[in-house]
Amino acid sequence: MTIPKRPPPTQDSHSASRANPSELPHEATKALPIALLRAREALMSRFRPMLAEHDFTSQQWRVIRLLNEHSTLDAAQLAEKAFILPPSLTRILANLEARDLVTRVQCASDRRRYLFRLTSLGETSFQKIYPDRVKIYKEIETYFGKRKIALLLELLDDFAQF
Amino acid sequence: MTIPKRPPPTQDSHSASRANPSELPHEATKALPIALLRAREALMSRFRPMLAEHDFTSQQWRVIRLLNEHSTLDAAQLAEKAFILPPSLTRILANLEARDLVTRVQCASDRRRYLFRLTSLGETSFQKIYPDRVKIYKEIETYFGKRKIALLLELLDDFAQF
DNA sequence: GCTATAACATTAACAAGTTAAGTAAATGTG
DNA sequence: CACATTTACTTAACTTGTTAATGTTATAGC
Numbered sequence: 001m002t003i004p005k006r007p008p009p010t011q012d013s014h015s016a017s018r019a020n021p022s023e024l025p026h027e028a029t030k031a032l033p034i035a036l037l038r039a040r041e042a043l044m045s046r047f048r049p050m051l052a053e054h055d056f057t058s059q060q061w062r063v064i065r066l067l068n069e070h071s072t073l074d075a076a077q078l079a080e081k082a083f084i085l086p087p088s089l090t091r092i093l094a095n096l097e098a099r100d101l102v103t104r105v106q107c108a109s110d111r112r113r114y115l116f117r118l119t120s121l122g123e124t125s126f127q128k129i130y131p132d133r134v135k136i137y138k139e140i141e142t143y144f145g146k147r148k149i150a151l152l153l154e155l156l157d158d159f160a161q162f
Numbered sequence: 163m164t165i166p167k168r169p170p171p172t173q174d175s176h177s178a179s180r181a182n183p184s185e186l187p188h189e190a191t192k193a194l195p196i197a198l199l200r201a202r203e204a205l206m207s208r209f210r211p212m213l214a215e216h217d218f219t220s221q222q223w224r225v226i227r228l229l230n231e232h233s234t235l236d237a238a239q240l241a242e243k244a245f246i247l248p249p250s251l252t253r254i255l256a257n258l259e260a261r262d263l264v265t266r267v268q269c270a271s272d273r274r275r276y277l278f279r280l281t282s283l284g285e286t287s288f289q290k291i292y293p294d295r296v297k298i299y300k301e302i303e304t305y306f307g308k309r310k311i312a313l314l315l316e317l318l319d320d321f322a323q324f
Numbered sequence: 325g326c327t328a329t330a331a332c333a334t335t336a337a338c339a340a341g342t343t344a345a346g347t348a349a350a351t352g353t354g
Numbered sequence: 355c356a357c358a359t360t361t362a363c364t365t366a367a368c369t370t371g372t373t374a375a376t377g378t379t380a381t382a383g384c
Contacts, residue, residue: 026299029311033205033220034245038322040198041245046324047195048342057342057369058195075333083196083203088370090334095369112332112379137188143324149191152317155310160200162208162305210372219339219372237363250340252364257339274349274362 043140050132054125059084060092061129067102067118068126074113101125205302212294216287221246222254223291229264229280230288236275263287 044058051061062082067073073081079089093116096102101122107113118126141149206220213223224244229235235243241251255278258264263284269275280288303311 026296026303028308028315029299029303031315032302032311033202035315035318035322036198036202036205037245039318040195040202042322042324043195059370083199085371086333134188137191140324141188141191144321146190148317149194152321153190153193153197155314155317156197156201159306159314160197160204162204162302221340247341248363
């Protein structure tokens with residue numbers, strides 16, 4: 001992300017004009033959305049350059065990865081598993097189809113639906129990227145330890161239910 | 163986000179063609195990026211509709227909120243505090259200026275820099291939204307408890323260092 | 325069988341994320 | 355002072371996020 005950091009030339013004047021000086025029980029909670037963003041960015045900044053070298057965005061890669069695991073999925077399943085909204089997914093799939101990485105077949109029993117599958121070129125791309133991906137995940141795991149990662153995952157799943 | 167969830171009509175065929183069946187110590191770690199996304203989305207889905215009613219995106223609101231706290235900030239400070247990349251921030255500030263919520267003054271000592279400040283309209287907007295925001299944070303805090311939130315924050319900050 | 329309703333995918337329109345390049349002002353070095 | 359380098363912000367181009375609306379196909383109720 002490379003957000004510029006420099007010594008503050010304009011000092012914080014602490015002139016916060018609070019609306020509710022009495023009810024500040026949520027000082028910590030307030031930081032949660034950005035803390036989630038920062039943590040995720042810290043991780044993704046490791047993957048992004050690697051994926052970019054292979055001409056993939058992280059979302060495109062999620063789709064490729066899922067199609068490698070499940071061989072065929074329809075758009076709704078992809079949307080749920082990749083956590084991508086349908087309109088974004090439509091564009092991503094159009095892109096991947098144009099690059100001959102993915103093909104679509106109309107579902108016979110429900111013609112509203114399309115089944116997606118990796119082409120052989122798509123599979124090749126997956127195989128090329130996979131080792132780099134494993135390497136990065138191992139770095140993360142070595143750095144933090146499985147225990148801490150498991151704990152974080154548990155908490156995150158908990159919050160995802162909210 | 164409202165990602166459609168329905169009973170899988172196409173069964174998972176478990177036909178995962180693994181590249182490295184031997185090295186799977188990172189099964190859990192793999193889920194981390196999406197878990198962060200899901201947790202964040204669970205939170206943001208509470209704020210987004212409320213902010214939308216006031217015609218703000220969450221990013222626009224972050225800028226407003228920071229300018230309310232610090233009275234004047236330059237673009238670099240805003241970028242860092244709001245965790246928004248400079249190009250996005252440029253557009254957000256242009257939008258807020260066009261809506262008369264924020265004004266910019268060129269910094270005298272360094273004319274590359276601009277100092278931003280809320281207009282009185284901007285302050286009014288902040289005051290209007292603030293109570294709703296507090297209410298949502300309190301819900302979150304009541305639901306999970308301060309201890310769990312503090313623990314999550316600690317872990318997230320840890321990961322943000324990576 | 326017909327009609328109303330729901331579901332799947334897409335399109336449209338706008339905001340934001342991401343990377344690279346550009347412009348202008350400040351700084352550093354000879 | 356002249357010149358290269360750095361810094362702050364912007365622009366451009368492309369991708370994705372987000373919401374609302376649309377077209378098409380399934381399904382449910384009558």
